[in-house]
Amino acid sequence: xxxxxxxxxxxxxxxxxxxxxxxxxxxxxxxxxxxxxxxxxxxxxxxxxxxxxxxxxxxxxxxxxxxxxxxxxxxxxxxxxxxxxxxxxxxxxxxxxxxxxxxxxxxxxxxxxxxxxxxxxxxxxxxxx
Amino acid sequence: xxxxxxxxxxxxxxxxxxxxxxxxxxxxxxxxxxxxxxxxxxxxxxxxxxxxxxxxxxxxxxxxxxxxxxxxxxxxxxxxxxxxxxxxxxxxxxxxxxxxxxxxxxxxxxxxxxxxxxxxxxxxxxxxxxxxxxxxxxxxxxxxxxxxxxxxxxxxxxxxxxxxxxxxxxxxxxxxxxxxxxxxxxxxxxxxxxxxxxxxxxxxxxxxxxxxxxxxxxxxxxxxxxxxxxxxxxxxxxxxxxxxxxxxxxxxxxxx
Numbered sequence: 001x002x003x004x005x006x007x008x009x010x011x012x013x014x015x016x017x018x019x020x021x022x023x024x025x026x027x028x029x030x031x032x033x034x035x036x037x038x039x040x041x042x043x044x045x046x047x048x049x050x051x052x053x054x055x056x057x058x059x060x061x062x063x064x065x066x067x068x069x070x071x072x073x074x075x076x077x078x079x080x081x082x083x084x085x086x087x088x089x090x091x092x093x094x095x096x097x098x099x100x101x102x103x104x105x106x107x108x109x110x111x112x113x114x115x116x117x118x119x120x121x122x123x124x125x126x127x128x129x
Numbered sequence: 130x131x132x133x134x135x136x137x138x139x140x141x142x143x144x145x146x147x148x149x150x151x152x153x154x155x156x157x158x159x160x161x162x163x164x165x166x167x168x169x170x171x172x173x174x175x176x177x178x179x180x181x182x183x184x185x186x187x188x189x190x191x192x193x194x195x196x197x198x199x200x201x202x203x204x205x206x207x208x209x210x211x212x213x214x215x216x217x218x219x220x221x222x223x224x225x226x227x228x229x230x231x232x233x234x235x236x237x238x239x240x241x242x243x244x245x246x247x248x249x250x251x252x253x254x255x256x257x258x259x260x261x262x263x264x265x266x267x268x269x270x271x272x273x274x275x276x277x278x279x280x281x282x283x284x285x286x287x288x289x290x291x292x293x294x295x296x297x298x299x300x301x302x303x304x305x306x307x308x309x310x311x312x313x314x315x316x317x318x319x320x321x322x323x324x325x326x327x328x329x330x331x332x333x334x335x336x337x338x339x340x341x342x343x344x345x346x347x348x349x350x351x352x353x354x355x356x357x358x359x360x361x362x363x364x365x366x367x368x369x370x371x372x373x374x375x376x377x378x379x380x381x382x383x384x385x
Binding site: 001002005006008009012015016019020023024026027030070071072073075124 | 178179180181182183184185188189348349350360363364367370371
């Protein structure tokens with residue numbers, strides 16, 4: 001029994017020491033890094049950079065962000081929003097590289113405008129490079 | 130014979146029921162920590178250590194406080210216990226009575242004087258506020274005195290024939306006799322300081338960063354709370370299992 005507990009104790013100490021040094025690093029390195037911004041609005045049009053729009057076989061989509069204050073850091077959760085409209089910007093204010101978008105219930109929430117890797121729906125992301 | 134067997138069974142059942150009652154919360158916490166969002170695994174621990182990475186800062190706060198309190202408390206209590214048990218001087222019993230009196234007072238009664246002292250020494254909201262008041266343990270002095278009283282005076286006298294050094298006398302004649310008691314006491318003090326809540330909340334109310342884990346445990350997110358509780362319990366359970374025999378032996382060895 002004592003030997004088992006000694007092994008368990010050593011294992012426990014190892015885990016505690018490992019995560020003490022690497023816990024924070026793992027938090028920031030295992031999640032997609034994203035740039036977040038609120039979309040620009042011109043009249044009734046919502047304008048986003050092209051890099052904010054992702055594509056799959058079913059069409060275009062973006063990721064909105066829900067921010068909540070976590071125990072150790074701000075927790076950002078990405079939610080996939082399917083677009084009903086995505087056309088190049090015609091307002092003339094932004095020009096090339098910007099698109100005018102529309103989606104059900106989407107009116108200007110915090111949006112992922114750039115990501116180092118595409119997040120999954122409901123995945124936690126980290127803001128920054 | 131039948132009556133005897135019946136009473137033995139009844140005793141066993143009662144003790145087993147109490148054992149289960151005591152073990153149930155611990156087992157339930159450990160069991161729940163293995164499920165995260167309904168899935169079995171160690172994900173909850175990952176979330177605890179990675180998503181809530183500052184949890185371990187508080188864990189280390191607790192380790193440092195408990196270790197410091199235990200070490201200093203034992204270091205102070207050993208000579209005081211020896212003084213009250215083996216050295217004769219005027220008003221010894223009177224002073225010891227005051228010690229016992231302090232031990233009998235509930236924490237709330239000494240809270241205000243402690244607070245005022247810490248404030249006057251500019252120690253509030255510092256780690257010292259969480260450790261220094263607990264380093265002076267009348268209970269430890271009392272317990273060590275009781276153990277040292279069981280050491281025959283002749284043994285100390287023989288040692289004094291060999292050396293005039295009090296430290297050597299203490300080391301060769303007294304310490305080997307009370308080694309188990311010191312280990313037991315160290316475990317008890319460590320557990321007590323590991324579980325401190327009130328003094329941390331009051332003496333460090335404006336500095337959340339130095340709080341021990343016992344205070345922070347209620348603030349961690351609910352989905353990782355069982356894992357947090359399991360990690361919090363583990364050092365204490367580990368200490369108990371590793372030193373259970375020493376604890377039991379020291380209790381058995383004590384004959385008032």
